[in-house]
Amino acid sequence: MNNKAKARITIAMAAATLLIAGCGISIASSTSTAGSAKQKQYSIAFVPKLVGIPYFSAMNQGGEAAAKRFGVRWIYEGPTTASVSGQAEYVRSLIQQHVLAVGVSANSPTALDPLIQEAVKSHIMFYAADSNVSSPYNQLWVEQARSKALGYDVVDIAAKEMHYSGQLAIISAGPTATNLNTWIMYMKQRLKKYPNIQLLPIQYAGESITGAEQVASRMIAAYPHLKGFIGVATTIPPGEAQAVENAGKEGQIIVTGISDPNSVRSYLNSGVIKKVVLWNPINLGYLTVWGVLQHLEHHPFHKWNNVPGLGKVEYFPSRKMLLLGPPLIIDKANDNLNF
Structure with missing residues (x-):
């Protein structure tokens, strides 16, 4: 290969690198910090109480950020009204799609019990974030604050x-x-x-x-x-x-x-x-993805866990619970928070 050909290849590779960087994708961070998640492309689904309100949109924003960082597929969908039956329909559909994990912010603590059992029997992880379920088959609870x-x-x-x-x-x-x-x-x-x-x-x-x-x-x-x-x-x-x-x-x-x-x-x-x-719902969505990924990767939780991008997060084994942190008081002094 002559020098001119080598130069053309070098320029093309540099241009490709700049294009990737311009899209906000970091080559250095493309490998999941939790192991082989990106290679397996874990599918983590979340069904909120309803879509279309700022709070759950913020949770979705955090979930998307974590999915990008850790190399998983994040699926966010749900009813447009806070409906128990509507939420159940989405959960049922996701189970039928054979996602690896499905979770909810529950509109009812008990209404989803049969579907939770169906998910676990189908080797699909079930979890809850923001609003819990009472089923013993629930495998992770991500709580926003005590x-x-x-x-x-x-x-x-x-x-x-x-x-x-x-x-x-x-x-x-x-x-x-x-x-x-x-x-x-x-x-x-x-x-x-x-x-x-x-x-x-x-x-x-x-x-x-x-x-x-x-x-x-x-x-x-x-x-x-x-x-x-x-x-x-x-x-x-x-x-x-x-x-x-x-x-x-x-x-x-x-x-x-x-x-x-x-x-x-x-x-x-x-x-x-x-x-x-x-609390910060963006961080709650982010922590949810990280926590579910740890479970899927069979990484045990510790009393205190160092979550990349969040810091120290406490785990309570008796409740299978990750706790985001203390409540946040919002007043005129900090109302510039964007969520």
């Missing part, structure tokens, strides 16, 4: 803003969601610390900002001395806040709960909402 800490933090914020007295309304999304009901249980437990706060009957609005606004508006009309709202699901506090604005009750009725900065930013800026509580 439920007790979330419930207690939200109530402490509401109590302080209400000056520790008055009527308080809790609006949740769905009556069967494992995580939402667990948080409400701890909220009720924490409210025992504040005897001058009267908890009104729990209301449900579905995973809908508009639904939350409608329910909150009815609560405001029915309880003229209402002093506070807690929203249990990311779509609920913005709906409650809009109802407060519509009623001209800014400064009279406080709003807090569990929500994401993108959903409540305008209300943080206006002052209708002072604080909400959450």
